Amino acid sequence: MLPTAFIHSLKGIPGFDAEAFMAAHQQTQGITSIRFNPFKKPYLKEIPFSSLLQAPVPWATDAWYLTERPSFTLDPLLHAGAYYVQEASSMFIEAILNQTIPNPTNEVVLDISAAPGGKTTLLSAYFKHGIVVANEIIKSRAAILSENVMKWGTDNIIVTNNEPRHFEKLSHFFDVILLDAPCSGSGLFRKDKNAVEEWSVENVAACSLRQQKISKEIIGCLKPGGLFIYSTCSYSVEEDENITDYLCNEYGLESVRVQIQPEWGIVEVQSSLNAAWGYRFFPDKVKGEGFFVAVFKKPNVIEGVFQNWLEAHIAIPSAKQTAPIEAMFQIPDFYQFFLQEDSFKIISKVYWRTLLMVSKHLYIKRAGISLGSLKGKDFIPSHELALSLLQLPSVNQIELHLNEALAYLRKQPIELNGNMGWNAVSYCGLRLGWVKVLPNRVNNYYPSEWRILKD
Numbered sequence: 001m002l003p004t005a006f007i008h009s010l011k012g013i014p015g016f017d018a019e020a021f022m023a024a025h026q027q028t029q030g031i032t033s034i035r036f037n038p039f040k041k042p043y044l045k046e047i048p049f050s051s052l053l054q055a056p057v058p059w060a061t062d063a064w065y066l067t068e069r070p071s072f073t074l075d076p077l078l079h080a081g082a083y084y085v086q087e088a089s090s091m092f093i094e095a096i097l098n099q100t101i102p103n104p105t106n107e108v109v110l111d112i113s114a115a116p117g118g119k120t121t122l123l124s125a126y127f128k129h130g131i132v133v134a135n136e137i138i139k140s141r142a143a144i145l146s147e148n149v150m151k152w153g154t155d156n157i158i159v160t161n162n163e164p165r166h167f168e169k170l171s172h173f174f175d176v177i178l179l180d181a182p183c184s185g186s187g188l189f190r191k192d193k194n195a196v197e198e199w200s201v202e203n204v205a206a207c208s209l210r211q212q213k214i215s216k217e218i219i220g221c222l223k224p225g226g227l228f229i230y231s232t233c234s235y236s237v238e239e240d241e242n243i244t245d246y247l248c249n250e251y252g253l254e255s256v257r258v259q260i261q262p263e264w265g266i267v268e269v270q271s272s273l274n275a276a277w278g279y280r281f282f283p284d285k286v287k288g289e290g291f292f293v294a295v296f297k298k299p300n301v302i303e304g305v306f307q308n309w310l311e312a313h314i315a316i317p318s319a320k321q322t323a324p325i326e327a328m329f330q331i332p333d334f335y336q337f338f339l340q341e342d343s344f345k346i347i348s349k350v351y352w353r354t355l356l357m358v359s360k361h362l363y364i365k366r367a368g369i370s371l372g373s374l375k376g377k378d379f380i381p382s383h384e385l386a387l388s389l390l391q392l393p394s395v396n397q398i399e400l401h402l403n404e405a406l407a408y409l410r411k412q413p414i415e416l417n418g419n420m421g422w423n424a425v426s427y428c429g430l431r432l433g434w435v436k437v438l439p440n441r442v443n444n445y446y447p448s449e450w451r452i453l454k455d
């Protein structure tokens, strides 16, 4: 049962049809959609859920509605990062980017509220020659973000665990900022019954203030001429159109209109003060959950100078240290090696300076691809390396059957014939992780904290 005050608060919003809206909330069968990982799909020997793929999500690339929700946990390809289970409305960010930055080059992108990482993975794929700083304020959620980023496997994501105000020093640094704001969550009422119970007029007002505060703290990081995308999964005007007015009034952002197809069912709205464009997703009109998004351009004025970038708390290992690792994994020379804690990592040389600058001001949870660390004389490859997109021609790869893959993901002992030492294991052609073959046993190196607990 939806709160009366909530329904009352939506009356008068263009596209809101109380009866149809409430009927859509009675539907028990949820909508499930996935977006394939464009970098891993070419290696897949079998398309997951091929019999369940119902129809493509019209505003996204290689994203599909499924006829039912399978057990994703028990699909090894979820753990290999073959796809991301993402709510369809959220995928509209790709349609926005296609229209506003049709030829992405080497953009520096900030996803300020990024966990669990649905939009981060989308941004990482869209800006494949750029870099995405994916930030999450809550530590436990930053860990989930990090896990999902590792599974996605790209080398162009830096995960940070900071408050938005910590970004203030990165003046005019980003070409694109996505603020997928924390909100009252009414758009997810169909999926999350707790959100219904927690909804209140007071919380909507508190969320609106928080959205303004986050905007204020990060707006200076956007380059003149840069793109600002604001989204929520709330239907409340206070969190949607009113924030778009705030962004135009306070920071002079210019609203950008996006083309939509009538058959998509998305409702175009305008804010009351600045007539800023916004896009509303109502569940009775769209095959997806509730969502709001608006797009802005920062005026193109030239101001400010970049600070001196070149001091950072990241170490560069010596060539002597990296030579055996380079030889072990045949690392292409467009990568820069760096050491974070005791882990050897790489990032594209193009983004080395970006990383230095970010690391000067923010807590970096992960960046680039971790290759592993030295334990005595042994080099222990990181799990992240197995999940990355790096070709590892010198590594022996053992293809597992479904039962073996699930045993591996449960971190159970498995029997395999591999080469002595480190071997990657894969399922349907995608790497799942590492095993170490010893004379009398095989050690399973799947991370304990990620293991599947479900039978």
Ligand SMILES: C[S@@+](CC[C@H](N)C(=O)[O-])C[C@H]1O[C@@H](n2cnc3c(N)ncnc32)[C@H](O)[C@@H]1O
Residues within 6 Å of the ligand: 090, 112, 113, 114, 115, 116, 117, 118, 119, 120, 136, 137, 138, 141, 164, 180, 181, 182, 183, 210, 214, 233
């Ligand atoms: C809507 S969710 C983000 C979903 C994510 N963008 C995705 O696509 O998977 C909003 C996020 O904002 C974070 N958050 C909460 N309070 C915040 C604050 N004060 N500043 C920034 N982010 C905050 C939440 O922890 C949550 O992860």
